[in-house]
Amino acid sequence: MEFRILIYSRDAQLFLLLQHVLATEGFVVSLAGGANDILKLVFNDRVRAVVIDGSATRLDLYPFRAKHPHVSFILLLNQPVPPRGFGSAMADADLVLTRPFDPSLLIQFLRRLRVEAVVTKRGTRSAETPLRFADLEMNSTTVKVRRNGHEVPLTALQFRLLRHLLKDPEVVQSRDALIAACWSREAEVEPRTVDIHMGHIRRALKKYGPDLIRTVRSHGYALAAEASPDNHPLT
Amino acid sequence: MEFRILIYSRDAQLFLLLQHVLATEGFVVSLAGGANDILKLVFNDRVRAVVIDGSATRLDLYPFRAKHPHVSFILLLNQPVPPRGFGSAMADADLVLTRPFDPSLLIQFLRRLRVEAVVTKRGTRSAETPLRFADLEMNSTTVKVRRNGHEVPLTALQFRLLRHLLKDPEVVQSRDALIAACWSREAEVEPRTVDIHMGHIRRALKKYGPDLIRTVRSHGYALAAEASPDNHPLT
DNA sequence: TTCGCAAGTTTGTTGCAACAAAATTGCGAC
DNA sequence: GTCGCAATTTTGTTGCAACAAACTTGCGAA
Numbered sequence: 001m002e003f004r005i006l007i008y009s010r011d012a013q014l015f016l017l018l019q020h021v022l023a024t025e026g027f028v029v030s031l032a033g034g035a036n037d038i039l040k041l042v043f044n045d046r047v048r049a050v051v052i053d054g055s056a057t058r059l060d061l062y063p064f065r066a067k068h069p070h071v072s073f074i075l076l077l078n079q080p081v082p083p084r085g086f087g088s089a090m091a092d093a094d095l096v097l098t099r100p101f102d103p104s105l106l107i108q109f110l111r112r113l114r115v116e117a118v119v120t121k122r123g124t125r126s127a128e129t130p131l132r133f134a135d136l137e138m139n140s141t142t143v144k145v146r147r148n149g150h151e152v153p154l155t156a157l158q159f160r161l162l163r164h165l166l167k168d169p170e171v172v173q174s175r176d177a178l179i180a181a182c183w184s185r186e187a188e189v190e191p192r193t194v195d196i197h198m199g200h201i202r203r204a205l206k207k208y209g210p211d212l213i214r215t216v217r218s219h220g221y222a223l224a225a226e227a228s229p230d231n232h233p234l235t
Numbered sequence: 236m237e238f239r240i241l242i243y244s245r246d247a248q249l250f251l252l253l254q255h256v257l258a259t260e261g262f263v264v265s266l267a268g269g270a271n272d273i274l275k276l277v278f279n280d281r282v283r284a285v286v287i288d289g290s291a292t293r294l295d296l297y298p299f300r301a302k303h304p305h306v307s308f309i310l311l312l313n314q315p316v317p318p319r320g321f322g323s324a325m326a327d328a329d330l331v332l333t334r335p336f337d338p339s340l341l342i343q344f345l346r347r348l349r350v351e352a353v354v355t356k357r358g359t360r361s362a363e364t365p366l367r368f369a370d371l372e373m374n375s376t377t378v379k380v381r382r383n384g385h386e387v388p389l390t391a392l393q394f395r396l397l398r399h400l401l402k403d404p405e406v407v408q409s410r411d412a413l414i415a416a417c418w419s420r421e422a423e424v425e426p427r428t429v430d431i432h433m434g435h436i437r438r439a440l441k442k443y444g445p446d447l448i449r450t451v452r453s454h455g456y457a458l459a460a461e462a463s464p465d466n467h468p469l470t
Numbered sequence: 471t472t473c474g475c476a477a478g479t480t481t482g483t484t485g486c487a488a489c490a491a492a493a494t495t496g497c498g499a500c
Numbered sequence: 501g502t503c504g505c506a507a508t509t510t511t512g513t514t515g516c517a518a519c520a521a522a523c524t525t526g527c528g529a530a
Contacts, residue, residue: 003412012335017252020338024259026399026408026416100247103255115403142405143451155513156453192481193515199482217480217523390502427492428504434493452491452512 003114003141004046008032009053009076018051021103027110047071049110054078054099072113076101114141131166134225135209138166147208157182158201161194165213165223174220194221238349239281243267244288244311253286256338262345282306284345289313289334307348311336339420366401369460370444373401382443392417393436396429400448400458409455429456 005027009015019029032050048070054077075093095109131138138145138159145152145162154162160182165173173181175191183189198221202213214224240262244250254264267285283305289312310328330344366373373380378394380387389397395417400408408416410426418424433456437448449459 003409013249014252016335016337017249017256020420021252021256021259023415023420024256026412028409028411028415100251102251111403114406141407142457143407143454157514189514190516195481196483196515202482215481392503425505427506430492431494431504437493450492 003048004028004030005110006030006032006047006050007053008034008050011053014053018103018106021107022110025107025111027114049074049113051076051106052093072109074106074109131163133166133169133223134212136166136205136212138163147205150208152204152208154201154204158197158204161197162201165221169223172214172216172220172222177220238283239263239265240345241265241267241282241285242288243269243285246288249288253338253341256342257345260342260346262349284309284348286311286341287328307344309341309344337420343421366398368401368404368458369447371401371440371447371458373398382440385443387439387443389436389439393432393439396432397436400456404458407449407451407454407457412455 005022007015007018007029009018009031015031019031022029030047049072051074054075072094074095074097077096077098079098095106097105131140135148136145137147140163143159145154145159161178164178164181175194178194179187179189179191198213198215202211205212212223212225214222216222238261240257242250242253242264244253244266250266254266257264265282284307286309289310307329309330309332312331312333314333330341332340366375370383371380372382373394375398380389380394380397396413399413399416410429413429414422414424414426433448433450437446440447447458447460449457451457
């Protein structure tokens with residue numbers, strides 16, 4: 001996931017100024033034309049934070065938050081007392097700024113986000129950025145994977161595959177699901193190709209500990225702390 | 236004389252954003268509470284430019300212009316067609332921007348102004364703490380980089396690039412992010428061009444120690460203490 | 471029923487050609 | 501001297517065919 005920031009506002013001047021400010025800090029900024037843009041980009045995993053100008057519209061963050069815990073939402077309110085309907089949005093936002101707000105606060109927040117982890121209203125949460133499972137740790141910001149302190153070199157594709165597994169470690173991902181999640185939309189890849197890359201990841205990880213990749217016959221792959229043999233009685 | 240810019244606006248949000256943007260560029264910014272402030276500060280000979288938000292009030296620039304030819308006036312208009320009464324102000328302004336305006340235009344203008352005024356330049360900037368990483372040290376005030384005590388000669392662009400990496404040393408910066416942060420806003424540069432400059436920086440730094448630039452394939456660049464344990468991912 | 475085993479499935483691994491990305495060089499513009 | 505970019509070289513990555521290994525299933529014999 002790249003570190004893109006989406007701004008949703010009807011105030012063109014605000015957007016231009018914010019864009020300038022954020023670009024100066026090295027953030028990649030996009031303007032959301034409407035709620036659909038937010039949906040599309042967030043679902044494509046292209047966005048790390050969304051700035052919502054309170055004057056833009058009402059928007060229920062809840063559905064986003066549930067599916068994308070690693071995306072931060074920043075709310076810009078026009079008045080100290082939020083209008084009706086924003087109650088829930090406020091409760092769900094990670095940062096609420098009341099206009100006029102000091103851009104430094106926004107930048108401070110985003111820089112912290114970039115370096116550390118997902119920041120929420122309740123403080124720093126290690127939900128996404130260091131992704132963990134057993135003795136494995138993946139940091140998407142520094143693009144590093146380490147196991148037991150050893151850095152594990154992975155290619156970009158291997159990184160994406162492992163990240164997808166790490167998001168829901170116990171869930172078995174079908175080959176098609178992995179292809180959909182880790183390859184570009186137009187790519188046409190044989191399901192068996194997934195096997196090959198899982199093999200590479202498996203080998204890379206096994207260098208520093210027991211196998212973490214669980215093959216679920218005729219279903220797909222998942223992570224497993226111990227390569228536990230299926231405890232199904234036979235026949 | 237410091238390069239002070241006065242902003243005259245009733246829009247607190249605009250002021251805060253502009254202040255931030257301009258402060259980032261090294262300008263000193265003040266808010267004018269009213270026309271009197273303009274008078275006072277301009278008469279004190281501390282102000283080199285005045286930004287007047289068209290929504291603030293009508294203001295006849297003529298008396299100012301006559302007495303203070305060295306002060307530039309920038310007018311921000313809300314509509315392409317100025318309301319009555321602004322005719323003369325427009326004619327007298329040094330720069331007129333219609334909202335929504337691109338902050339780059341304002342900066343461009345002010346920069347030029349500053350360059351012209353550089354005759355009396357004095358390096359009285361506040362001392363920032365130098366940026367460090369491993370055996371590398373960057374002093375933004377003196378604009379010098381040294382590694383292991385050796386001074387590393389860098390061009391301005393190389394300096395900006397390295398500085399941006401140093402701000403968050405472990406974080407991988409995409410080429411687009413580096414372009415956004417280190418090139419002027421209007422510059423259009425190919426992402427590949429970043430490679431070339433990273434190569435130059437890399438070479439310059441390697442003169443006094445091991446490689447510090449970490450290339451993260453298909454992501455971007457970062458700094459790394461141990462360049463890479465020549466582990467190649469297995470394919 | 472349980473066991474052995476052959477036939478059929480599914481998964482693991484390897485080598486390599488094709489491709490993609492990054493490093494480097496050289497040149498023209500300023 | 502600095503910069504951007506096109507062109508070239510170098511390096512790294514990916515997909516797939518081919519084969520090996522592991523696992524399942526079906527079925528006959530004990």
